[in-house]
Amino acid sequence: MAGDVGSRVQERTIFGHPRGIVTLFLTEMWERFSFYGLRAILYFFLIATAAGGGLGLPKPTATAVVGVYGALVYLLALPGGWIADRILGARRAVLTGGVIIMLGHICMALPIRGAALIWLGLGLIVVGTGLLKPNISTMVGQLYPEGENARRDAGFSIFYLGINLGAFAAPYVVSNLAKDGRWHLGFGAAAVGMAIGLTQYILGSRHLRGVGETPGHRLTPKERRHFGLIALTGLLAATLAVVVWAATGTLTVDRFTVALTVLTIVVPVGYFAYILLGSHNLTADERLKMKAYIWLFVAAAIFWMIYDLAPTVLNEFAAEKTDLRIFGHPITAATTQSFNPLLIMIFVPVFAVLWVRLGDRVGAAQKFAFGLFMIGVSFVVMAIAAALAQSGRISVWWLFLVYLIQVFGELSLSPVGLSVTVELAPHAFRSQMLGVWYLSFAVGDAIGGQTARLLRYVSEPVYFLTLAAIAIAAAAVLIGFSHRLRVLMGER
Incomplete structure (x- = not known):
């Protein structure tokens, strides 16, 4: 004692x-x-x-x-x-x-x-x-x-x-x-x-x-041999595929990124099909919740598609189009990447209090819709900034404003996504569903990385407005179906 x-x-x-x-x-x-x-x-x-x-x-x-x-x-x-x-x-x-x-x-x-x-x-x-x-x-x-x-x-x-x-x-x-x-x-x-x-x-x-x-569920020796063989076979097959592709003379970095993007999309599609099309002893209620969750997953992927352009498209905009000074102190373009975590640390407690006070009056779909709307608005601001930058460098505070709006969106979607993932997870997949949530980041990042190809054909303001329109349209769809989704998810 x-x-x-x-x-x-x-x-x-x-x-x-x-x-x-x-x-x-x-x-x-x-x-x-x-x-x-x-x-x-x-x-x-x-x-x-x-x-x-x-x-x-x-x-x-x-x-x-x-x-x-x-x-x-x-x-x-x-x-x-x-x-x-x-x-x-x-x-x-x-x-x-x-x-x-x-x-x-x-x-x-x-x-x-x-x-x-x-x-x-x-x-x-x-x-x-x-x-x-x-x-x-x-x-x-x-x-x-x-x-x-x-x-x-x-x-x-x-x-x-x-x-x-x-x-x-x-x-x-x-x-x-x-x-x-x-x-x-x-x-x-x-x-x-x-x-x-x-x-x-x-x-x-x-x-x-x-x-x-x-380990929580250590493999038996037989299982280790079985899964080891599967892993080795998969690795050899992937290596062989890359070697054969390289031998054809058509393998490039560009094409390889496209192949990996397709693979990233296929994984969650296959995983959701596996959950919903198999039996797994899922109840009717669990199946309905998973169907609702797919809507939220797609919404999250669209959010991350735009949000995670920060280290590329927005970083380059900082370098090429902004006056990189804060209160007269010169900074590097990459330092603008510190705006986001600074703002998150400031506003996390504010949003934590906000969600407690709102309680059940606002559902997960509505919070996701707000997050999508904010990320869309942030790129409307980027379109304005890009138009102004055509006449010369603009203040770096435009990017600060963009990241501020994005943080409002992130704090409406990201923590809520973790919570709703746990809440909607079928019993048979409870320990795996947080990994599924992170797949929305993967899909968004992979697709977002490909969107920069549009800049070959359209101006920066049009590019930013196009992505903004996608996010705002997705937010409108979520709001339109929010009542139905609340029913499917069992929210009051």
Whole structure:
């Protein structure tokens, strides 16, 4: 009894939370520092000429690469969660993922000319993030005993702060290091950030109290052989397909991004078909809820299609069309990527209070519709800014306004999406549905990366207005069907 009391006292020594929350907070903060640091400069590196130390890709191709890169990070969260649950356990999955991420950044940081190490590095970062991202969130939840929902929610709020602190600091630090073609120094800073995160994760693991040490549903030896054979066959088949494609002389970076975009769309379509067309002992009510959820999934994909153009289209607009000064202080174009996490940290508590006060009067579909409307309005503002920029550089505060409007949309859709995913998940798929939610990010990122091809045929104002019209039209459809969706979802 005395031992229990002692451990309980120790557990509450950090503002009433398990000490392990600090370990996971710092790990996620540094991992996000490395991720957003790379993302802030990746597009500029891809379009920079060989003389400028870059890869010299056409702008539409570079936008597609960044989009597919983001999509694959979210796509691999599904197998990453499965590997932890069946083979490694969450703790080893996070460590393994962090090491792979760091190796990826190191590959990109090596001052060796050519694209091979760059593609290898990006591939390693995608695989590592797929292992780390879903499983570190799982460990946060497991730190808290069952029934302590309020403390758990507060713990996730602290964890969310770590994400945004890393995302806020990274663009400024990394982009300033990478100025004047010093790309590999910027990539190296991302590697150092991940190394710091890993070091404190290893040192702080003793505070995790056994969380994530063992897989939740470890595979039997027979199952390991079975799934190992499937994985090996799939890997060999994919490798063979790429080799054959390359042998035909038609494989290009551009076409490869299109193929990956198609694959990203096919995965959720197949997954929803698998859920709805199979029996899985789903009740009639669960099937209705899943049909409603597909509407929300598509809406979320449209939202992310526009929202995640920040590191490409909006980043280039900052570089080419804005006066990059804040209160007279010069900044890099990539520093504008810090606007979003700063605004999120400011407005998260405001929206948390707002949703509590609104209660059941506003349903998930209506919140999603508002999010879509806001992302549409943000691109109407971008169209105005682009039209003004045809006469010369405009104030960077136009972009600040765009990100402010987008954050209002994100806070109306993203947290609500997580909540409604858990709420509508069929019992047989409850542990997998959060991975399905992240597929909406993947689809949106992949398609959004392809939309820049439109800029070959239309002006920037028309491009922004086209995407705005898609989002606002989707918002109108959701509002029109919101009553029906509330019925399907069982909302009052």
